[in-house]
Amino acid sequence: MPSTSATEAQIREWCTQEIAQILGITPDQIADDVKFARLGLDSANAMQLILALEEHLGVELYPEMVFDHPTIAELSRQLLIEAGGKGDT
Amino acid sequence: MTDLGTPLRDLDSMVALLQWRAKEHPAEPAYIFLNERGGEAAALSFGELEWRSGLLARRIAMSAGPRERALLLFPPGLDFIIAFFACLRAKVIAVPLMVPRRNAGRDAADSIVADCRPRLALTASSLLHGPRSDLLERFPGHQIEWIATEAESETGAGGQTAPQPSRTDIAFLQYTSGSTSAPKGVMVSHANLLENLEMIRLVSNNTRRSTYVSWVPLHHDMGLIFNVLQTLYVGALCVLMSPVGFLQRPLSWLRAIHAYRAEVASGPNFAFDLCVGRYNAEEMADIDLSCWRIALNGAETVRADTIERFNATFAPHGFAARAMWPGYGMAEATLLVSAGPPGRGAPIRAVSASGLQQHRAEPPAASEDTQRVVGCGRALVGERIAIVDPESCTALDPLRVGEIWVSGPNVAGGYWQNPEASRTTFAAHIAGGDASTWLRTGDLGFLDETGELFVTGRIKELIIVRGINHYPQDIEYTVQASHRALRPNAGAAFAAADTTGSERLIVVQEIERTQRHNIDINDIIGAIREAVVTEHEVNPAEIVLIAPGTLPKTTSGKIQRALTAKLWRERQLKTV
Numbered sequence: 100m101p102s103t104s105a106t107e108a109q110i111r112e113w114c115t116q117e118i119a120q121i122l123g124i125t126p127d128q129i130a131d132d133v134k135f136a137r138l139g140l141d142s143a144n145a146m147q148l149i150l151a152l153e154e155h156l157g158v159e160l161y162p163e164m165v166f167d168h169p170t171i172a173e174l175s176r177q178l179l180i181e182a183g184g185k186g187d188t
Numbered sequence: 189m190t191d192l193g194t195p196l197r198d199l200d201s202m203v204a205l206l207q208w209r210a211k212e213h214p215a216e217p218a219y220i221f222l223n224e225r226g227g228e229a230a231a232l233s234f235g236e237l238e239w240r241s242g243l244l245a246r247r248i249a250m251s252a253g254p255r256e257r258a259l260l261l262f263p264p265g266l267d268f269i270i271a272f273f274a275c276l277r278a279k280v281i282a283v284p285l286m287v288p289r290r291n292a293g294r295d296a297a298d299s300i301v302a303d304c305r306p307r308l309a310l311t312a313s314s315l316l317h318g319p320r321s322d323l324l325e326r327f328p329g330h331q332i333e334w335i336a337t338e339a340e341s342e343t344g345a346g347g348q349t350a351p352q353p354s355r356t357d358i359a360f361l362q363y364t365s366g367s368t369s370a371p372k373g374v375m376v377s378h379a380n381l382l383e384n385l386e387m388i389r390l391v392s393n394n395t396r397r398s399t400y401v402s403w404v405p406l407h408h409d410m411g412l413i414f415n416v417l418q419t420l421y422v423g424a425l426c427v428l429m430s431p432v433g434f435l436q437r438p439l440s441w442l443r444a445i446h447a448y449r450a451e452v453a454s455g456p457n458f459a460f461d462l463c464v465g466r467y468n469a470e471e472m473a474d475i476d477l478s479c480w481r482i483a484l485n486g487a488e489t490v491r492a493d494t495i496e497r498f499n500a501t502f503a504p505h506g507f508a509a510r511a512m513w514p515g516y517g518m519a520e521a522t523l524l525v526s527a528g529p530p531g532r533g534a535p536i537r538a539v540s541a542s543g544l545q546q547h548r549a550e551p552p553a554a555s556e557d558t559q560r561v562v563g564c565g566r567a568l569v570g571e572r573i574a575i576v577d578p579e580s581c582t583a584l585d586p587l588r589v590g591e592i593w594v595s596g597p598n599v600a601g602g603y604w605q606n607p608e609a610s611r612t613t614f615a616a617h618i619a620g621g622d623a624s625t626w627l628r629t630g631d632l633g634f635l636d637e638t639g640e641l642f643v644t645g646r647i648k649e650l651i652i653v654r655g656i657n658h659y660p661q662d663i664e665y666t667v668q669a670s671h672r673a674l675r676p677n678a679g680a681a682f683a684a685a686d687t688t689g690s691e692r693l694i695v696v697q698e699i700e701r702t703q704r705h706n707i708d709i710n711d712i713i714g715a716i717r718e719a720v721v722t723e724h725e726v727n728p729a730e731i732v733l734i735a736p737g738t739l740p741k742t743t744s745g746k747i748q749r750a751l752t753a754k755l756w757r758e759r760q761l762k763t764v
Contacts, residue, residue: 122727133714134718136718136721136722137714137715137717137718138717139717139721139727139728140721140727141721141725141726141727142289142435143435143654143725144727146432146436149436150436162432162436
């Protein structure tokens with residue numbers, strides 16, 4: 100999948116899967132608007148997530164991004180901007 | 189001022205050491221800082237460090253006098269090193285601090301500032317004026333003069349130089365001990381540093397050719413002393429990279445070891461696990477680690493499984509199992525307490541788990557009774573280690589488990605302005621022993637017949653995750669403040685080993701009597717998790733809510749964390 104064509108929904112689903120895997124929980128436990136910290140995502144996990152996102156989207160991201168956009172909904176929206184993809188709506 | 193060729197043992201201070209190195213090989217590279225891509229972002233020769241720290245020392249002397257304190261708050265890079273030596277040259281006591289995290293509401297910085305009352309804070313302009321900085325807001329109400337060192341160092345040119353520090357002068361305060369509410373700054377003198385650096389040199393056989401590669405933060409004693417100061421001591425090159433860069437790409441550490449043909453590189457146990465976890469054959473294809481002579485694993489419990497996995501994973505890349513170098517140390521002993529001879533590898537010993545609970549190291553009775561412990565070497569030259577019954581303070585024989593006590597010139601003078609804690613921790617006496625004073629480490633272990641130290645647990649109620657010490661009372665406070673349904677002073681935080689032996693955090697907390705019929709358990713657990721992750725950077729492995737009045741406490745109301753942990757293991761807690 101070319102990174103520039105990723106939609107927000109795709110990014111969102113992919114983030115959910117990745118976080119679930121990092122935390123050892125199931126994707127259905129992760130609501131779009133729940134804060135990452137509430138799920139137990141600490142800075143080391145956040146780093147893991149950023150690295151995976153960088154590889155997946157082929158863009159360079161900054162480590163504190165996960166704290167500045169601390170939910171799936173907010174992070175996916177920002178990632179869409181960073182990755183230069185197209186929105187859903 | 190010492191002459192060229194002066195033996196290291198004749199040096200009186202870290203300043204004399206710096207000046208001697210700068211005179212002997214001024215243009216030799218001393219420090220290199222790598223960017224995230226492995227490129228050289230900054231470099232300092234011994235001469236440049238001497239020159240730049242001298243200028244900054246004069247600037248510091250305009251604002252602070254001897255024995256006043258200066259905070260060091262720096263992003264990863266080489267400016268920290270210049271500022272550290274500038275403080276030493278101005279005889280101002282350096283206080284390295286972690287840059288407070290954004291988002292965290294309450295951290296140790298505030299109470300450390302209240303404890304050491306600094307006159308100055310040395311930092312980088314990017315932290316002071318950067319668009320994402322809230323540094324100044326983090327220190328409200330303190331009369332601190334902030335200096336961005338790279339902008340100011342030239343203005344000190346006209347100032348005065350301080351006389352040389354003496355051996356007994358405090359070089360810096362290491363604040364890794366004590367809870368957030370009651371931090372304890374270990375007073376590390378020039379003599380403590382020089383003695384421990386010499387002990388490390390003797391035990392590791394490192395030389396001017398022993399290039400180091402490190403990502404460990406410089407506010408951490410392993411980052412500062414074992415890497416930055418040890419390389420200056422032996423005149424070697426120290427290649428530094430950012431801690432965040434390492435966490436993001438652990439294999440970049442190994443790549444740098446390969447590229448610089450480094451002999452020495454260190455990390456807490458989790459760092460070795462992280463490298464194994466992120467192993468990628470393609471990325472490692474051209475990496476040769478046969479140069480790596482000393483892989484110090486310390487600062488948290490050393491795990492046999494970790495060592496074996498790391499050895500097996502990186503053997504095809506030339507990593508020699510004999511290079512694995514488990515060590516034991518703590519800030520109260522400057523840094524290093526014990527380590528083995530280099531090139532020996534990690535001695536792993538199988539002992540009886542039930543025997544350990546009876547305070548004895550004996551062969552396991554059955555395979556399910558086996559616990560594997562890692563030997564952390566012997567006492568360093570000039571130092572003694574004793575295993576002592578923590579109640580009666582009598583010395584114990586080999587293979588008996590007791591508290592680890594340390595005596596030697598590397599043991600620091602005490603905690604900053606805390607005579608009571610200093611007396612109990614730094615001035616213990618062995619019953620029936622000689623007049624020596626001993627450091628009580630709060631850790632448990634045994635010595636084998638050859639004097640090899642094995643660390644088996646701890647008395648102090650400390651939780652160590654990824655090399656960072658957490659105090660239970662700090663976490664309990666955070667838990668209780670996170671939701672109104674939780675009872676104050678009615679929770680316990682403790683460490684428990686998972687199946688791989690790694691330490692994880694368990695939280696047990698009472699709910700309020702008035703709340704017990706109308707609570708949303710998931711809501712409360714979410715609130716606790718969010719608060720603990722935000723404030724302490726640890727995700728509790730388990731959060732257990734229990735009925736009011738059921739947490740084990742002594743008759744005087746003290747929380748019994750060890751008993752709570754036992755009840756948790758046996759599933760005996762009254763959960764709600």
